[in-house]
Amino acid sequence: MLKTSAYAAPSATKQLAPISIERREPGPHDVLIDILYCGVCHSDIHQVRDEWGGAIFPMVPGHEIVGRVKQVGQHVTKLKVGDIAGVGCMVDSCRDCASCKGHIEQFCEKGVAFSYNSTEMDRKTPTYGGYSSQIVVDEHFTLKVPAGLDPAAAAPLLCAGITTYSPLRQWNCKKGDRVGVVGLGGLGHMAVKFAVSMGAEVTMLSTSRSKEADARRLGAHAFESTKDEATFQKLAGRFDLIINTISAPHDYNKYLGMLRPQGAMVIVGVPPEPTPVAAFSLIGGNKRLAGSMIGGIAETQEMLDYCAKHNIVSDIEIIPIQKINEAYERMMRGDVRYRFVIDIASLKEPART
Numbered sequence: 001m002l003k004t005s006a007y008a009a010p011s012a013t014k015q016l017a018p019i020s021i022e023r024r025e026p027g028p029h030d031v032l033i034d035i036l037y038c039g040v041c042h043s044d045i046h047q048v049r050d051e052w053g054g055a056i057f058p059m060v061p062g063h064e065i066v067g068r069v070k071q072v073g074q075h076v077t078k079l080k081v082g083d084i085a086g087v088g089c090m091v092d093s094c095r096d097c098a099s100c101k102g103h104i105e106q107f108c109e110k111g112v113a114f115s116y117n118s119t120e121m122d123r124k125t126p127t128y129g130g131y132s133s134q135i136v137v138d139e140h141f142t143l144k145v146p147a148g149l150d151p152a153a154a155a156p157l158l159c160a161g162i163t164t165y166s167p168l169r170q171w172n173c174k175k176g177d178r179v180g181v182v183g184l185g186g187l188g189h190m191a192v193k194f195a196v197s198m199g200a201e202v203t204m205l206s207t208s209r210s211k212e213a214d215a216r217r218l219g220a221h222a223f224e225s226t227k228d229e230a231t232f233q234k235l236a237g238r239f240d241l242i243i244n245t246i247s248a249p250h251d252y253n254k255y256l257g258m259l260r261p262q263g264a265m266v267i268v269g270v271p272p273e274p275t276p277v278a279a280f281s282l283i284g285g286n287k288r289l290a291g292s293m294i295g296g297i298a299e300t301q302e303m304l305d306y307c308a309k310h311n312i313v314s315d316i317e318i319i320p321i322q323k324i325n326e327a328y329e330r331m332m333r334g335d336v337r338y339r340f341v342i343d344i345a346s347l348k349e350p351a352r353t
């Protein structure tokens with residue numbers, strides 16, 4: 001086993017703190033990665049605080065992982081020692097079911113092995129995420145990070161990137177489409193960049209007026225405050241597609257009212273409590289309310305290659321791991337522009353008090 005330093009939440013009510021974990025020795029299909037950077041996703045907070053139920057502790061979060069390949073098993077062909085590799089939300093699946101064969105491994109019928117707060121496919125061994133110095137992953141679940149992308153700013157692409165790229169592709173976002181992006185955080189800022197790059201006319205729908213200039217810098221053509229009730233009347237029937245990234249409870253019905261007939265709202269944010277949806281919000285206008293969860297491995301690689309071609313990365317604030325608890329508090333206040341990324345080199349520093 002490989003001893004690995006990490007940061008973990010000991011329980012749902014305690015702060016993250018240093019811990020030592022063990023990784024398996026790399027097998028013939030495995031890649032051992034020295035982690036350089038790990039993005040901080042709002043899903044890390046939901047899970048550390050056990051907001052979705054069933055949390056496994058101690059929990060080492062982190063599923064926006066970029067690092068340098070240190071060792072490869074004898075059958076590995078995708079990567080070689082020294083390459084920059086990525087790992088996202090998944091580390092294994094059955095590879096045999098319709099979902100796995102259909103390149104949507106996240107919906108593996110046997111239950112995908114998530115990168116943390118989950119188990120390996122043996123359903124016994126807990127998985128630990130990227131707030132750690134090394135990870136061992138089957139090559140199928142690794143990604144090649146194109147040379148043109150800055151490794152730190154590319155890390156959030158492994159979750160925030162694919163989670164917003166995928167629904168835009170699924171709903172055929174194209175030139176001239178009117179797209180609304182709801183919530184300007186980690187996912188939201190990537191949704192704006194992707195939708196703009198696909199030629200859409202993008203409106204940022206945000207509770208934070210203070211983010212207007214940033215939204216425009218990111219490429220949004222318009223900004224509207226959702227704190228102002230008049231916005232919902234003004235934009236009634238406007239959008240072909242809404243990507244909703246809000247992490248907290250809110251009224252979906254109001255946002256559905258902003259879709260044109262046959263328009264779609266895709267939920268990617270995961271408020272911890274369910275939200276009622278009125279039948280008339282959908283029936284009037286044949287509207288579609290859909291969800292989307294990350295993306296398969298092939299689509300994630302396609303997204304990374306798309307980012308290299310279109311010069312897209314995340315806007316990041318790099319933090320040492322010792323600041324992770326403070327970063328969570330800042331995210332809860334909406335004070336992040338627009339993704340925290342942990343510099344994993346800081347794990348080697350002595351713990352600060």
Ligand code: NAP
Pocket residue numbers: 040041042043044046159160163182183184185186187188205206207208211245246247248249250267268269270271292293294331332334336338
């Ligand atoms: P984030 O960086 O914290 O951004 C969330 C944004 O939502 C905030 O910046 C804020 O934007 C808005 N918001 C927060 N509270 C709100 C409230 N009470 N009412 C209205 N708007 C509010 O979070 P993130 O990392 O982008 O993640 C967003 C959500 O997506 C989380 O629930 C996360 O778990 C989920 N997620 C889902 C998937 C998936 O596969 N579907 C993958 C990754 C993450 P404004 O200030 O602009 O209003």
Ligand code: ZN
Pocket residue numbers: 041042043044063159160
């Ligand atoms: Zn995530």
Ligand code: ZN
Pocket residue numbers: 093094095096097098099100101107108109110111
């Ligand atoms: Zn499967």
